[in-house]
Amino acid sequence: GAGVSQSPRYKVAKRGQDVALRCDPISGHVSLFWYQQALGQGPEFLTYFQNEAQLDKSGLPSDRFFAERPEGSVSTLKIQRTQQEDSAVYLCASSENTGELFFGEGSRLTVL
Amino acid sequence: GESVGLHLPTLSVQEGDNSIINCAYSNSASDYFIWYKQESGKGPQFIIDIRSNMDKRQGQRVTVLLNKTVKHLSLQIAATQPGDSAVYFCAENDQAGTALIFGKGTTLSVSS
Numbered sequence: 001g002a003g004v005s006q007s008p009r010y011k012v013a014k015r016g017q018d019v020a021l022r023c024d025p026i027s028g029h030v031s032l033f034w035y036q037q038a039l040g041q042g043p044e045f046l047t048y049f050q051n052e053a054q055l056d057k058s059g060l061p062s063d064r065f066f067a068e069r070p071e072g073s074v075s076t077l078k079i080q081r082t083q084q085e086d087s088a089v090y091l092c093a094s095s096e097n098t099g100e101l102f103f104g105e106g107s108r109l110t111v112l
Numbered sequence: 113g114e115s116v117g118l119h120l121p122t123l124s125v126q127e128g129d130n131s132i133i134n135c136a137y138s139n140s141a142s143d144y145f146i147w148y149k150q151e152s153g154k155g156p157q158f159i160i161d162i163r164s165n166m167d168k169r170q171g172q173r174v175t176v177l178l179n180k181t182v183k184h185l186s187l188q189i190a191a192t193q194p195g196d197s198a199v200y201f202c203a204e205n206d207q208a209g210t211a212l213i214f215g216k217g218t219t220l221s222v223s224s
Contacts, residue, residue, distance in 0.1 A: 004155070033211060042201050042214035043156065056210060091155055100146065101212060103155030 002026075004104035006092050012110045013082045021077045021107045025094030033101060034067055034077050035091040043091055049075060082111045124221045131189040133218045135202035140183060142204040146212065147176060147187045149198045156201060159187070189220075197222045 005024040013019050025032050031050055035043035036059075045059040051072035060067070064083075069075040079086055089108045093101035125131050137145070143164040148156035162169045162176045162185075169176050175188040185202050199219050203212040 031210070035214075040216075042203075042216050045206070045211040045213065048211055056208065059211075093155075100158050100161060101156075102158070103148075105153070105155045 004092055004094055004102055006090075006104035006107050008107055009105060010108050010110075012112065014112055015083060016081050018078065018080045019082055019109060021079075021090050021092075021109070023075045023077070023092030023094075023104060025073065025075070025092070026102055027073075029094035029096055029102070030072075031095045031097060032069060032075050033093045033095075034075070035093065036061075037089045037091055037106070039088075046077070046090075079109075082109075084111050087111045120218055121216070122219045122221065124223065125192050127192060127194060127222055127224045129192050131187075131192045131196070131220060131222075133187045133189075133200050133202075133220065135185040135187075135215055137183050137185060137202070137204050139204060139207065139213075140180075141207060143209070144205040145176070145178060145185050146203050147174075147185075148201045148203065148214075149196075150201065150217070151198045159200075192220075192222050194222045194224055196220060 007022045033048050034046040037043045047067045048056040049069040052069050064080045066078045087110050089106040091106045093103045095101050146161040147159040149159050150156045160171045160174050160176045162178050167178050173190045177186045199217040201214045201217045203214045206213050
């Protein structure tokens with residue numbers, strides 16, 4: 001596709017449920033990033049992949065958060081046992097190398 | 113620690129005016145800076161970037177100024193239009209030079 005595609009766009013989960021958010025980066029982009037954006041805040045870095053290698057996961061807030069990119073293309077962000085504080089927009093971005101990031105529209109997660 | 117902040121959370125201008133959005137950054141080692149525009153319900157969209165070996169860069173109706181002495185970044189928008197209404201974020205690269213660190217954002221409102 002022409003841009004970064006994320007699904008689902010909206011997800012409502014009950015506290016304690018597991019969720020999986022998908023990101024399809026721009027074809028050929030080596031780098032892939034996940035960010036978390038709380039309401040009224042700037043995006044906060046979660047994790048970074050270069051191809052299939054997860055090079056930085058320092059931003060993941062807890063061990064309930066897990067990301068993978070097994071074939072160096074599509075990535076999935078998984079949140080286990082969701083909590084209300086996990087409610088946010090989860091943004092995926094890709095880039096050819098480093099520098100300008102191309103963002104998707106985001107997945108809005110609401111945990112009840 | 114690394115952080116990027118903005119001077120004003122909101123800016124209101126009249127259509128046709130020039131807008132200036134300011135940003136202060138704290139990491140003197142950052143060598144790449146970028147401005148993003150985010151409309152409601154959408155992902156951040158690239159506006160313009162600048163590397164630390166430059167102090168000014170111009171795009172179409174936008175100019176970014178970098179003052180490394182005082183660690184200050186600004187975005188100038190000429191002849192502001194209603195379509196420019198959005199939240200504007202500045203960002204800098206992190207110490208590893210891979211991820212971007214975002215500030216909290218300035219909401220620009222343009223009235224006709």
